[in-house]
Amino acid sequence: MITLKFKIISLCCLLIAGGTAVKAQHMVKRNWLSTEFEKGYPAGATALPDLFKWQKQQNINSYKNTASLPDSIKDKVIKQAEKALNYQWPSLPASLYLDYKLTGTRVNYENLENERFKMLSQLVAGELVENKERFIPQIVNGLWLTLEESTWVAPAHIIVQKEGADLPNIENPYIDLHVSSTALTIATIYNMLAPKFANYSKVVNGRILYELNRRVFDPYLKYNDFWWMGIKGNAVNNWNTYINSNILQAALLTLAPGEKLNVLIVKLLNSTDNFINQYPEDGGCDEGPSYWDMAGGRLIRIMSVLAQTSNGKLNWSDKELLHRIGAYTYKMQINGTYMVNFADAFATYTQNPVSVYQYGLIFNDPILKGYASFLFQTRGKQVPANDIADFAALADVYQTLNEIPAKAPYPVYAAMPDLEVFNARVKSGSTKGFFFAAKGGNNAESHNHNDIGNFIVYHDGKPILLDAGVGTYTAKTFSGKRYELWNVQSQWHNCPTVNGVNQQNGKQFAAAGFKFSNTANIASVAMDISKAYPESAGVQKWERSITLNRSKREIILSDAVELSSYKAPSELNFLTMVAVEISGNRLLFKDTDVAMTFNANLMEAFVDEKVVDDERIAKVLGKKIYRIRLKTKYKEKINLFKISVKQGK
Numbered sequence: 343m344i345t346l347k348f349k350i351i352s353l354c355c356l357l358i359a360g361g362t363a364v365k366a367q368h369m370v371k372r373n374w375l376s377t378e379f380e381k382g383y384p385a386g387a388t389a390l391p392d393l394f395k396w397q398k399q400q401n402i403n404s405y406k407n408t409a410s411l412p413d414s415i416k417d418k419v420i421k422q423a424e425k426a427l428n429y430q431w432p433s434l435p436a437s438l439y440l441d442y443k444l445t446g447t448r449v450n451y452e453n454l455e456n457e458r459f460k461m462l463s464q465l466v467a468g469e470l471v472e473n474k475e476r477f478i479p480q481i482v483n484g485l486w487l488t489l490e491e492s493t494w495v496a497p498a499h500i501i502v503q504k505e506g507a508d509l510p511n512i513e514n515p516y517i518d519l520h521v522s523s524t525a526l527t528i529a530t531i532y533n534m535l536a537p538k539f540a541n542y543s544k545v546v547n548g549r550i551l552y553e554l555n556r557r558v559f560d561p562y563l564k565y566n567d568f569w570w571m572g573i574k575g576n577a578v579n580n581w582n583t584y585i586n587s588n589i590l591q592a593a594l595l596t597l598a599p600g601e602k603l604n605v606l607i608v609k610l611l612n613s614t615d616n617f618i619n620q621y622p623e624d625g626g627c628d629e630g631p632s633y634w635d636m637a638g639g640r641l642i643r644i645m646s647v648l649a650q651t652s653n654g655k656l657n658w659s660d661k662e663l664l665h666r667i668g669a670y671t672y673k674m675q676i677n678g679t680y681m682v683n684f685a686d687a688f689a690t691y692t693q694n695p696v697s698v699y700q701y702g703l704i705f706n707d708p709i710l711k712g713y714a715s716f717l718f719q720t721r722g723k724q725v726p727a728n729d730i731a732d733f734a735a736l737a738d739v740y741q742t743l744n745e746i747p748a749k750a751p752y753p754v755y756a757a758m759p760d761l762e763v764f765n766a767r768v769k770s771g772s773t774k775g776f777f778f779a780a781k782g783g784n785n786a787e788s789h790n791h792n793d794i795g796n797f798i799v800y801h802d803g804k805p806i807l808l809d810a811g812v813g814t815y816t817a818k819t820f821s822g823k824r825y826e827l828w829n830v831q832s833q834w835h836n837c838p839t840v841n842g843v844n845q846q847n848g849k850q851f852a853a854a855g856f857k858f859s860n861t862a863n864i865a866s867v868a869m870d871i872s873k874a875y876p877e878s879a880g881v882q883k884w885e886r887s888i889t890l891n892r893s894k895r896e897i898i899l900s901d902a903v904e905l906s907s908y909k910a911p912s913e914l915n916f917l918t919m920v921a922v923e924i925s926g927n928r929l930l931f932k933d934t935d936v937a938m939t940f941n942a943n944l945m946e947a948f949v950d951e952k953v954v955d956d957e958r959i960a961k962v963l964g965k966k967i968y969r970i971r972l973k974t975k976y977k978e979k980i981n982l983f984k985i986s987v988k989q990g991k
Contacts, residue, residue, distance in 0.1 A: 369575075369619045374661055375611040375644070382655045389607060390651045393599045397533060400595065404534045407737040408470040411725060416471045419727050423468020426461040427480050431487055436509055442497035443507040446817030451497050458484060459527060460728045466531050467727035469538070478535070478542050485531065485546070488524065489553050496520040498817070502569075507817075515561040517568055519581060519636075522588035525558045529592035530731045554596055558589060563606060572616030579788040580629055580636035582617040586610050587640035591647055591731070614644060618664075625666025626761030628787045630687020631674040638667040639697035646700045659704050668701025672713045673756035674765070677773040677803030679720060682765060684781050684796060686789035686812040689805070689962045692717045695743060696735045712749035719748045755860040764858040766865030768892050773803035776989070778897055780888050782853030782869045785845060792825065792832040792845040794853050794874035795886045799897055799987055801936050806987065807836055807916050810963065813956040829959065832874070833915050834969070838901065842910030843879035851875070855885075865890040880907040895989040905979040914945070914983060916970040919963045922949050929970060938970070939986040945972040 383389040390396075408416070432454060441447045462484040469477040493500070493510035499518035501507045532539075532550050539546040566573045570581035590610055597603045618641070627634045645664070648656045658664055671693050674682040683689040695717040702710030723744065725736050754770035757763075762782030768775030780797035789812070799807040810829045813819070818827065825847050828834050832845035845851060853869040860866075868887035875881050883904040890897050901914070921932040927942035929949075940947065950969040954960040974981070 368622070372619050372663075373612075373615045374618060374658055374664075375615050376608065378656055378658060379607065379611050379648070382652060383604070388599050389604050390594075390599055392653060393594065393597075393603075393651055396651050397595060400533050401536075403738060404470055404734050405473060407734070407740070408467070411737060411740060415725050419464070419467045419471050422464040422727060423471075423477055426465045426468070427477065429461045429480070429484075431458060431461075431484055433487075434491065439497050439509060442817060448496070448498040448815060448817070458487065459524075462488075462531075463527070463730035463733065464727045466534060466730045467733050470534065475538050475541070478538050481531070481535065482539065482542060482546055485528070485550075488528065489549055494521040494524040494557060498815070498820075515557060517558065517561055517585060517589075519584055521558060522585040522592075525554055525592040526588040526731050527729070529554060529595040530734060533595045534730075534734075551596060554592060559593060559597070559602070559606060562589060563602075563609065571613040572620075573613065577620065577788075578617050580633050580640070583614060583638070583640040583644070584636040586614045586617075587643040590644055594647060594651055611644075614641070617641070621663065621667065622758075622760030623663060623666075624758040624760040625663060625668075625670045626758035626763060627667075627670055628685070628761055628783070629789050630683060630685055631671065631681040631693065632683070632688040632691040633686070633789065634671060635694050635697065638670065639694055642668065642697050642700045642704070645704060649704065657704075659706070665701070665705040665707065668698065668705065668707070668710055670758075671698055671701075672709070672751045673753060673758075674763075674779075675750060675752065676765075676777055676779075676800050677752075678750075680800065680803065680805070682763070682779040682798070683809050683811050684763065684779075684793060685787060685791050689808065689811050692720050694732075695721065696732075696739055699739055699743060709749075709751050711746050713751060715743050715746040715748040716750045718743040755865050757858050757860075759856070759858075762853060762856045762869070764867040766860060766890050768890070768895075775892070775895060776801055776890055776897055776987075777803075778888055778890055780867045782856040782871075784849050784852035785847045785874060786849035786851075790847060791830040791835065792847055792851070792874070793835045793837060794832075794845060794851065795837050795869065795871035795884075796832075796835040797888050797899075798836070801934065801989065804934075805919060806931055806934065806936050807918055808963070808967075809836070810834060810917060810959055810967065812958065814958045829956070833913075834917065836916050837871075837874075838884065839913040839915060840875050840879040840881045840884065841905065841908070841912060843875055845874045846876045863892050865892070880905050880909055882906050897987040899983075899985040899987070901981075901983040903981045903983065908977040908979055911974045913974070914972040914985065916972075918968050918970065919966075920968070922968050922970060924949060935989055937988060937990075939988065940972050941984065944975060944981065944983065946975055947972055 434451065434455060438451045441450050465477045465481045492512055495510060495516050495518050500510050502516055503511050503514050505511055528550055536547050569576060570578055570585060572578040572582060593603060593606055627637050629637060645658050676682060679690045679692055681691050695714045698710055698717060699714035702714055725733060725740060727733050752767065752771050752773060755766040765779035767777040777800040778797055782794060785792050785794060796809060798809055813827060813829050824830060833839050837845060851874045853871050854873055856869045858867040866887060866889040870883060870885050872881045872884040885902040887900045888897065920934060923930040923932065924947050927940055929938040929947060948971040950971065952967050952969060954963060954965055954967055
């Protein structure tokens with residue numbers, strides 16, 4: 343028997359802690375998923391006895407739902423599929439897989455493989471629309487290539503094998519994000535096209551089931567040391583729900599009711615319970631709104647598909663925390679596609695409307711249903727065929743989302759006391775005027791940036807002070823060199839540099855005394871951020887508060903500072919994508935009606951221009967951003983700095 347030997351620290355254990363594997367904190371043994379399943383299907387009972395009927399209905403629905411799509415969408419799908427008929431399937435050579443090991447580059451391999459999957463999905467969507475088996479030979483070409491691959495594990499994730507970053511050792515199967523998404527894609531295609539595959543070849547269907555069992559279901563059942571399972575009490579993140587959701591759906595689409603499926607579901611739900619058991623009561627996602635799709639957005643897929651396949655026997659609608667995980671989505675929305683984007687989250691993003699709608703459906707929440715419709719409309723009511731599983735899911739709810747009145751809630755404020763995130767705007771339901779969001783937390787959060795006390799400011803739905811967000815992922819991103827990246831350092835956030843010293847990563851570097859309040863006119867958040875800095879910063883207190891005065895159309899930043907010693911000037915840093923003009927004690931944001939005012943007796947203003955050479959950041963912020971630095975003039979150890987961001991110049 344081959345013994346599986348993985349490195350103790352995996353890529354995304356580094357990601358969770360910003361450098362070291364960590365034990366899960368604040369775990370509450372809720373165990374809701376597994377408890378409900380065991381209650382519905384006690385030991386010895388065959389779970390989901392009507393699964394074959396459900397599988398057949400999924401096949402029927404895939405054609406029925408596609409046929410009901412608007413002609414404009416179906417015409418686009420056919421054109422894409424016809425173009426893909428001439429696609430020359432590229433190989434994925436060993437040298438390309440080794441790019442990550444040799445250069446730290448992951449996108450060359452990932453982009454080529456993603457292109458192959460896009461073509462495969464477009465061909466399948468075309469077959470659903472046309473239903474004449476014209477696309478089957480080319481579909482099998484692309485599918486067979488995938489079935490023949492040595493591994494479905496992404497090069498950036500194979501580092502967990504005993505050989506480290508290298509070519510995959512196929513004797514040691516591993517399951518990562520890409521394995522799970524590949525499994526769901528193949529299982530979805532199998533459910534849709536198995537009868538047509540049988541007409542074309544007697545081998546294809548059997549090979550599909552063989553590879554799904556060999557690469558996915560059997561390793562899942564055999565091993566307990568995949569870190570993302572959380573079985574050893576370690577912290578987990580979006581890998582847990584993303585992988586578990588994909589594998590559960592793949593299993594339900596391809597396996598028969600019986601012992602193997604029973605055991606797989608029980609283990610999978612126990613694993614997913616580890617994710618829920620670690621979740622804060624406020625429902626906040628510490629990885630941000632864009633990662634929610636892979637976290638809470640996948641959790642709802644598990645609940646939804648089990649509710650369907652059990653004919654409603656499995657139901658978690660009485661669990662309010664799970665409801666709050668869904669509501670988190672709209673609480674972090676600023677305007678349109680702008681989202682609160684602390685850590686590695688994207689500044690512009692729309693969550694998957696299917697997941698949001700499923701939360702609305704299970705918890706009978708009209709706000710979430712309306713928000714799902716809003717997201718659907720924001721995406722132009724399109725049904726992209728680049729991922730066949732997503733295509734099928736959206737086609738299934740297309741008519742419903744089209745009929746629900748679209749509405750973005752834009753709550754007047756949102757508080758996440760466990761996550762330590764707070765935001766507020768001038769008026770509920772409106773993007774006019776000021777909006778701000780601020781965070782406390784610690785510097786060992788998942789996808790962490792050193793950003794304690796960071797805040798962002800928008801005006802009329804457009805960014806004034808911003809968070810630069812996440813850059814292109816490389817080997818450095820999730821390594822011990824992560825904090826060499828400029829966009830994760832505190833001086834490139836709206837955070838102070840104290841005595842010439844910046845924040846440090848680690849769970850002990852954290853905010854204290856996080857508190858917030860909201861009244862009709864005033865919204866405010868406050869915290870002490872002094873512990874986010876090492877002892878060398880010589881800071882005893884840095885009490886930061888951000889206040890929105892709705893009637894005065896003003897945001898006030900107040901920093902009450904007490905240093906144990908003076909070593910160098912401190913600086914208040916602010917990032918913006920808007921060109922800034924210094925005019926006395928004011929900073930004017932070009933082409934806006936907004937200005938920042940500071941005490942010129944205490945501080946001197948500087949504006950640094952930074953060329954953005956990272957494509958991912960530049961796509962959102964542009965090729966140039968600006969950093970405002972308000973530098974202290976004197977050597978006082980006790981100070982009070984007040985900054986005003988106000989409408990009207």
